[in-house]
Amino acid sequence: MKRKVTIRDVAYLAGVSISTVSRVVSNKVNVNESTRQKVQKAIDQTGYEPNYTARALATKNTDTIAVIIDRSPTLSLGNSFFIDSLEAISTKLNEYKKDILLVFSEANYSDEHSKVKSLIQSNKIDGVIKLSVQRNDETIKYLVSTGIPTVVIGRPNEDVLYVNNDNTLAMKEATEYLISQGGKKIAFVGGNSKLVVTLDREQGFREALDKADIYYDDSYIYYEGFTIDSGYKIADTLIENNFDSVACTDDLIAYGIAKRYNEKGKKIKIISFNNTLLSEFSPIPISSVDIDAKKLGKEAVELLLGENNNKKHSIIDTNIIFRS
Amino acid sequence: MKRKVTIRDVAYLAGVSISTVSRVVSNKVNVNESTRQKVQKAIDQTGYEPNYTARALATKNTDTIAVIIDRSPTLSLGNSFFIDSLEAISTKLNEYKKDILLVFSEANYSDEHSKVKSLIQSNKIDGVIKLSVQRNDETIKYLVSTGIPTVVIGRPNEDVLYVNNDNTLAMKEATEYLISQGGKKIAFVGGNSKLVVTLDREQGFREALDKADIYYDDSYIYYEGFTIDSGYKIADTLIENNFDSVACTDDLIAYGIAKRYNEKGKKIKIISFNNTLLSEFSPIPISSVDIDAKKLGKEAVELLLGENNNKKHSIIDTNIIFRS
DNA sequence: CTGAAAGCGCTTACAG
């Protein structure tokens, strides 16, 4: 690899100072058109590309945003939510000329946010987007305490920008759909009670039943992992207890339940979230709430970098895909 | 936010020069134990954390590895391969104290590798891991031309480090399994003929049939998108043509086929790749080759950063999960 | 073992 061409080389070739080269590179005003052309020519000739690190040091701007994905064991990466929102974030970030520094965080370990901490302390990133919110989210607290620009996807307790769906309302409406279909004994199966989103959905479930005056108690509420397998396993319990309907927080769980019911030749009405391929191709119809992962990601970036100065959060519409 | 503490502050507090502070921070030898302690104390007191950008500028080392994911329309991100290998890469990279700069590349656009190009030219990254190999992969060619340390997952034509499965052998063995189960008329359904991996698997399919002297011609070879839907659609054609077995390159396709056959009450033997949840929970058994995405990711990092200086590539074992 | 100095490659007041 030959030596990289620097601003100095360009300046020399164009017969100007490095200040001037810097100005044309960063598209500053106050550059005479003919000098600009001279410099541009030298840039083209040399293939000059400014050194990112040097610029970052001088400007204190890294143009890099950390995106944090929790990988607690109960939070399944199998869910396409992550890759979908990630892609949307990437696309949007590109428009702002920013890059993604990807971090899988160990929400369950004591050195919880050590990774995030060191990224921030060492000035490697300018901002962060966190893809989930835990019930007592230490990382978010830390983020807030540092003052680094942050957007979380979910509903944080802290005073921090966020984008979210109205999960309670969405689950309420989804549950009401089950009721409208004749549901009398309805179970709730949640993925991970450590996540705020799960609790919000449970809340919506309760609200719908309360409103319709349909009986339920805590024994109707189940918490399992975010996996097909856990849905599959819980299904036998649901069958034993003669539920006619079930509201799930995630397609993986819902699919496992559908699979098992189908094997047993039993019927059940299912609603769920994320509208993934699984709900679409389930052996027993699964109506599923589309949370619009791409929009969530896109909006997160807008909130972080956009012009909407006073906007504190953004709520993304959900959309139930009915199947029966 | 208060001003960040710099090396100068620590030096002043400890009563030493910044050179000395730098030495203890980077764990250099040749530091007197008592000075080291003095400095360490000052570091602890101030909470000093070296500035990443400044260090990177001085050392010309960014400790950042770009990971490139192609997002050509035919390459489904729904496949958990991406998130699985990504996570493994992240874990392994952490051991080397490196971070991931995530790039979704637009393999289908003319400014194909512009993103990658600018990352390299601007010295923002030290190396790259690319998660797939296209048939005539311009990005890989470019990477090689720059001399930047690179590892690709797949089988590249260029002289570049790579980690891969023996896809031809794996598909050959999988197809032989179909034959052993009595398969006489076997179709091949591939996901994306632009990917080398798909062609390698087709090759294995052909080898197995040739060896067993089972008839096939080009009309037995289908290429569809990497989606459940495309599998679902192709299924009718397979049914019309009375195939008794099918070898697919991806679980998404295989699942779609299984779904449709099941609806029609038809039988077919299916083998596939990736051993995802879909193959596990398919209505018609799908035997699936586990390519070990995590291992692929892990090894990619080892190849890039490990001690094995002379190693040019690494082949990861596959493992067929038989289901019937 | 330790420090002064140069250097990494930019940006940006400041002066003209």
Place this chain on the structure above:
DNA sequence: CTGAAAGCGCTTACAG
């Protein structure tokens, strides 16, 4: 409009 100079916060020969 343009340039000389200082500065961003480190690292690392070099000298002692």
